[in-house]
Amino acid sequence: MHILIVEDEKKTAAYLQKGLSEQGFVVDICFDGEEGLLLATTLEYDLIILDVMVPLRDGWSVLKEIRNSGQLTPVLFLTARDTIDDRVKGLELGADDYLIKPFAFVELLARIRSILRRGPTRQAEQLQLADLSLDQIRHKAFRNGQTLDLTPKEFTLLMLFMNRPAEVLSRTLIAEQVWDVHFESDTNIIDVAIRRLRQKIDDPFPQKLLHTVRGVGYVLEER
Structure with missing residues (x-):
């Protein structure tokens, strides 16, 4: 399984890459929204883990463009944006799940596996x-x-x-x-x-x- 992580906090990105690699995933990392969107729309991923507050292009915009391009790749928001409005916005834009920082890696892993079991789906309007x-x-x-x-x-x-x-x-x-x-x-x-x-x-x-x-x-x- 191939996962893309869009995360500008380098310690968090390294932690995620190490943990997911140990679980058998192939992990790519990028640190800004522009590169994240480019990778997400040109390469094939089984899952994208996306922060909201990333440089150059925020996570909302990245996800919107991914969905506008017709891609159904599952997206999990992993962010410190913790209001109900933020979570609702993420789901409305087409995210498959929304996890708030700080997080437990075991919960993240469980959510990833749950999403991958469901396969790529786009939330109906x-x-x-x-x-x-x-x-x-x-x-x-x-x-x-x-x-x-x-x-x-x-x-x-x-x-x-x-x-x-x-x-x-x-x-x-x-x-x-x-x-x-x-x-x-x-x-x-x-x-x-x-x-x-x-x-x-x-x-x-x-x-x-x-x-x-x-x-x-x-x-x-x-x-």
């Missing part, structure tokens, strides 16, 4: 389940043709479910992906958020799509 639809670019959601009035956090939560239909999502995964926090058993933040989302996407409609799997988590699916 429009997502649909039954009569529920979501526009990831325009940040709009609809049910039975009616616009849903969602908060930014509710939209991010729904986007997570819509990208993983029929998959049971644990509270821990939801907390990490939407709030970027580790779930604690004594907090009900996830349950409250799910209840509020249900009030908007399910309660006014006869068909219920967001279901509780007792003791496990939640799933968005037709039943």
Whole structure:
């Protein structure tokens, strides 16, 4: 497997190259966005690890140009940009995953392997389940043709479910992906958020799509 790393922090780049090489990957490194875009669009890679804040051309622009060129190479953002808006922007541009620095190498490796198992996929602009639809670019959601009035956090939560239909999502995964926090058993933040989302996407409609799997988590699916 051939990986391209676009990272201007040379110590971080060397650390990644050493660790991934030891896991059997072939690794190329570049330190700015211009070279990163050139390599990404002229050579074949199985995965690109991309920082947002790199010289000459930032990671957002690099990914946008990669996708505009028609390339489906999986891209994982690895960056210190840690807001929800940043993560949503990365996913909207077509990233396959988003990991925040500082990071644990074992988690990075797990995410890389997960992406490679899925193969190259490009995130769809429009997502649909039954009569529920979501526009990831325009940040709009609809049910039975009616616009849903969602908060930014509710939209991010729904986007997570819509990208993983029929998959049971644990509270821990939801907390990490939407709030970027580790779930604690004594907090009900996830349950409250799910209840509020249900009030908007399910309660006014006869068909219920967001279901509780007792003791496990939640799933968005037709039943």
